[in-house]
Amino acid sequence: MPKYQPPRGTRDFMPWEMVRRQYMFKVINKTFEKFGFAPLETPSFESWELLGAKGGGGEAIKDEIYYFKDKGGRGMGLRFDFTASLARVVASNPQLAKPFKRYQIGPVWRYDNPQAGRFREFWQADIDIAGSRSMAADAECIAALASCLKDLGFKDFVIRLNSRKLLNGLVEAAGINDKKAPSVFRSLDKLEKQGQHAVEKELKKSGATAKQIEKIMGMISISGQPKEAMPKARQATEGFMDAKQGLDDLEEIVELSKAYGTAGMITIDLSLVRGLDYYTGPIFEIKSISKKGSSVGNIAGGGRYDNLIELYGGQPTPATGGSLGVERIFEIMLEEGMFAGIPKEKTLVFVAAAMNTPAMKKFAIQTSQKLRQQGIATETDVMGRKLKKGLEYADSKGIPYMIIIGEKEIKSGKMTLKDLRSGEQRLRTLKSIVVAVRKYQKQ
Amino acid sequence: MPKYQPPRGTRDFMPWEMVRRQYMFKVINKTFEKFGFAPLETPSFESWELLGAKGGGGEAIKDEIYYFKDKGGRGMGLRFDFTASLARVVASNPQLAKPFKRYQIGPVWRYDNPQAGRFREFWQADIDIAGSRSMAADAECIAALASCLKDLGFKDFVIRLNSRKLLNGLVEAAGINDKKAPSVFRSLDKLEKQGQHAVEKELKKSGATAKQIEKIMGMISISGQPKEAMPKARQATEGFMDAKQGLDDLEEIVELSKAYGTAGMITIDLSLVRGLDYYTGPIFEIKSISKKGSSVGNIAGGGRYDNLIELYGGQPTPATGGSLGVERIFEIMLEEGMFAGIPKEKTLVFVAAAMNTPAMKKFAIQTSQKLRQQGIATETDVMGRKLKKGLEYADSKGIPYMIIIGEKEIKSGKMTLKDLRSGEQRLRTLKSIVVAVRKYQKQ
Numbered sequence: 006m007p008k009y010q011p012p013r014g015t016r017d018f019m020p021w022e023m024v025r026r027q028y029m030f031k032v033i034n035k036t037f038e039k040f041g042f043a044p045l046e047t048p049s050f051e052s053w054e055l056l057g058a059k060g061g062g063g064e065a066i067k068d069e070i071y072y073f074k075d076k077g078g079r080g081m082g083l084r085f086d087f088t089a090s091l092a093r094v095v096a097s098n099p100q101l102a103k104p105f106k107r108y109q110i111g112p113v114w115r116y117d118n119p120q121a122g123r124f125r126e127f128w129q130a131d132i133d134i135a136g137s138r139s140m141a142a143d144a145e146c147i148a149a150l151a152s153c154l155k156d157l158g159f160k161d162f163v164i165r166l167n168s169r170k171l172l173n174g175l176v177e178a179a180g181i182n183d184k185k186a187p188s189v190f191r192s193l194d195k196l197e198k199q200g201q202h203a204v205e206k207e208l209k210k211s212g213a214t215a216k217q218i219e220k221i222m223g224m225i226s227i228s229g230q231p232k233e234a235m236p237k238a239r240q241a242t243e244g245f246m247d248a249k250q251g252l253d254d255l256e257e258i259v260e261l262s263k264a265y266g267t268a269g270m271i272t273i274d275l276s277l278v279r280g281l282d283y284y285t286g287p288i289f290e291i292k293s294i295s296k297k298g299s300s301v302g303n304i305a306g307g308g309r310y311d312n313l314i315e316l317y318g319g320q321p322t323p324a325t326g327g328s329l330g331v332e333r334i335f336e337i338m339l340e341e342g343m344f345a346g347i348p349k350e351k352t353l354v355f356v357a358a359a360m361n362t363p364a365m366k367k368f369a370i371q372t373s374q375k376l377r378q379q380g381i382a383t384e385t386d387v388m389g390r391k392l393k394k395g396l397e398y399a400d401s402k403g404i405p406y407m408i409i410i411g412e413k414e415i416k417s418g419k420m421t422l423k424d425l426r427s428g429e430q431r432l433r434t435l436k437s438i439v440v441a442v443r444k445y446q447k448q
Numbered sequence: 449m450p451k452y453q454p455p456r457g458t459r460d461f462m463p464w465e466m467v468r469r470q471y472m473f474k475v476i477n478k479t480f481e482k483f484g485f486a487p488l489e490t491p492s493f494e495s496w497e498l499l500g501a502k503g504g505g506g507e508a509i510k511d512e513i514y515y516f517k518d519k520g521g522r523g524m525g526l527r528f529d530f531t532a533s534l535a536r537v538v539a540s541n542p543q544l545a546k547p548f549k550r551y552q553i554g555p556v557w558r559y560d561n562p563q564a565g566r567f568r569e570f571w572q573a574d575i576d577i578a579g580s581r582s583m584a585a586d587a588e589c590i591a592a593l594a595s596c597l598k599d600l601g602f603k604d605f606v607i608r609l610n611s612r613k614l615l616n617g618l619v620e621a622a623g624i625n626d627k628k629a630p631s632v633f634r635s636l637d638k639l640e641k642q643g644q645h646a647v648e649k650e651l652k653k654s655g656a657t658a659k660q661i662e663k664i665m666g667m668i669s670i671s672g673q674p675k676e677a678m679p680k681a682r683q684a685t686e687g688f689m690d691a692k693q694g695l696d697d698l699e700e701i702v703e704l705s706k707a708y709g710t711a712g713m714i715t716i717d718l719s720l721v722r723g724l725d726y727y728t729g730p731i732f733e734i735k736s737i738s739k740k741g742s743s744v745g746n747i748a749g750g751g752r753y754d755n756l757i758e759l760y761g762g763q764p765t766p767a768t769g770g771s772l773g774v775e776r777i778f779e780i781m782l783e784e785g786m787f788a789g790i791p792k793e794k795t796l797v798f799v800a801a802a803m804n805t806p807a808m809k810k811f812a813i814q815t816s817q818k819l820r821q822q823g824i825a826t827e828t829d830v831m832g833r834k835l836k837k838g839l840e841y842a843d844s845k846g847i848p849y850m851i852i853i854g855e856k857e858i859k860s861g862k863m864t865l866k867d868l869r870s871g872e873q874r875l876r877t878l879k880s881i882v883v884a885v886r887k888y889q890k891q
Binding site: 007008009010011012013015016017018019020023024026027035038039040041043044045046047048049050051052054055058068071073074075076077079081083090093094096097098102103104106107112114116126134136137138139141142145148152260261263264265266317318350351352363366367368370371374377380381382383384386387388389398401402 | 450451452453454455456458459460461462463466467469470478481482483484486487488489490491492493494495497498501511514516517518519520522524526533536537539540541545546547549550555557559569577579580581582584585588591595703704706707708709760761793794795806809810811813814817820823824825826827829830831832841844845
């Protein structure tokens, strides 16, 4: 049993995992930038005033985050998402050109009960567009997230789309007081996890009549391709302005998504609610479908929040965005073998001295330095070990090439290049070694 | 006055700063990997048992870090460096192949009094080698850090080198009880900041005689190029084994540094102590010299700590490493104009519709998607704006190219490419646009 361990719900990422995580983040990063999102970085903790603000996290969130007091007695919390900080930045920098399109990738912290696949420290990758009321912004966020998934190798996924405005309309159409909408949403949000019966029970408890419940449950069962689901939804909510506005928004997103090439993946799903209180317009979630055809859980989600920035003291600024569930994405990529071809070891060459003499050791260092100057990741002995031990080390790590330096090699300017996979070895000049290794690198 | 602000001592990094920070970290990352260091990531907070362990941070560190209790009442602290976590990982994973060469780049937190250039949340970039007693490991860490600085464009710097063993020998040679060595080191560490007088006063207070003080102050004044300083240091400490071992170590590092190309920057400086208690062998600091020839402060440092991993419950495992002061490095790079040529804006093309019609808007999105598929960072309107506003936005952000889509363009397959720097515009096919933009990208 080790003397010390990482805190509960946190993890160490060992080099062979990190290489793959870095690959995943690099692809995401690059894709976000292809869509014109620029990096923003905010502090790892924020004042409790911000995190617990009404309309943002709210008082209740204190139990779910890492809350602490700093030495000056000020309440602080580790960030539990990037949205609060983004809203703060936009609110306090009114001079920022709009649209303000930013991404942020990094760890966030929640005081969850750690269980399978859930951690207290986990990474997120967010994009948001502040300053645009247009559904073009929502369609672009969805397209950018879908594009990340494609670039990572995900082939099949479903984009579930709904709208808070439409949901408001549903509540209205069911004859429920619209002040009760937030509590109704919280109940509906439990449908997937707790099932229809539990949701109906909760709605009843909060004062809805059997008829109202029947009506609302009927409406949220509407789902399917936009072509089919939209007319049904229009019919069910006819005469309710909020619902109409919500449906018009969704129609516009679907239309623009055709140009983005994402329309075919969209399912309208009136039962989608999402947990957060601050959404005001379209909301979405992306589900991946495994090779075997089964859903493997939500891997992205987001929505529009037009009031949050004003709530945080800024000018009225509409905003929309979304987040990739990178921890789940990473797991799926591992399970489905999507890292095949990404080498776990980045060092390409190990330079070894045939004998443990100072002159040879120095020549090995000099040779390593020359390779590094050519951009080739190179190791050489730092243990005072003999050739055989160096070979074992290089082999166990999966380093593909070894250069062996001997007396002859120092004199002739040629050295032995050994391919550790095939065992082949040949005398070569350094220049031709560089060519051979670069060729391998490009494979 | 904004309603909410980042917590005291923390910062938001806006996109134009982030682009440069990302460039800096990318260069460092790549250089570390060229030397065969592999990424490791550890939690942002650790148990207080680990952080406050004797020989590591120690009880006293509680005042200098973000300490908090989790909801289970367990003491925790935000990490104040990466070394404690690395030692924990090595201690609890005895199966790791040695040498274990890892890097870690990320934020650390200290409850410092925020002042000019000092922050409570700041980034560090560390490399360490666990498992090697050989001075080849120390020489390699120094070379890798110096190589990062060179790759970032630093031309002139000094590597100050000393050894805790040699310092032990000095204390012995001055006739002071070696149990007092740690307290003597703490006093000497204040030399640069508080001056000779203050240090002598402190030494006197801790019981050293005037003669002892004179002797030790004389010895620590030895500094200079290895060729000159080493014989002086040998003479001053003759007959003391610890000092001899320390000097032999330094000689070996200097010798190996010749092969690394770093020997010319090394200054032996017997007054270098470094703050941490856990060092056991060679220690170093790197100072940058500005264009005007003045020192601009320490930008890297490190040393050997052969006992820490065992202290944390591991098998006896020697280790050595160092850290780049990336926040200071970033400031210097800004001050000295070292980011010239790194564009602040990554988007290369803005695709605009000549008229605000749905068909043209969609065509603009489709064109953007085609450019993105070619790896070109592209934006298009998400605001529902007209051409002129789009042009203003692209111009204000510094996006170099604009594509304008009109009726004619949709029909002919050619579109107007406008160079926003020169104002030139020409009808081109998308293919030839891709070629032109790629050419710009490579400049």
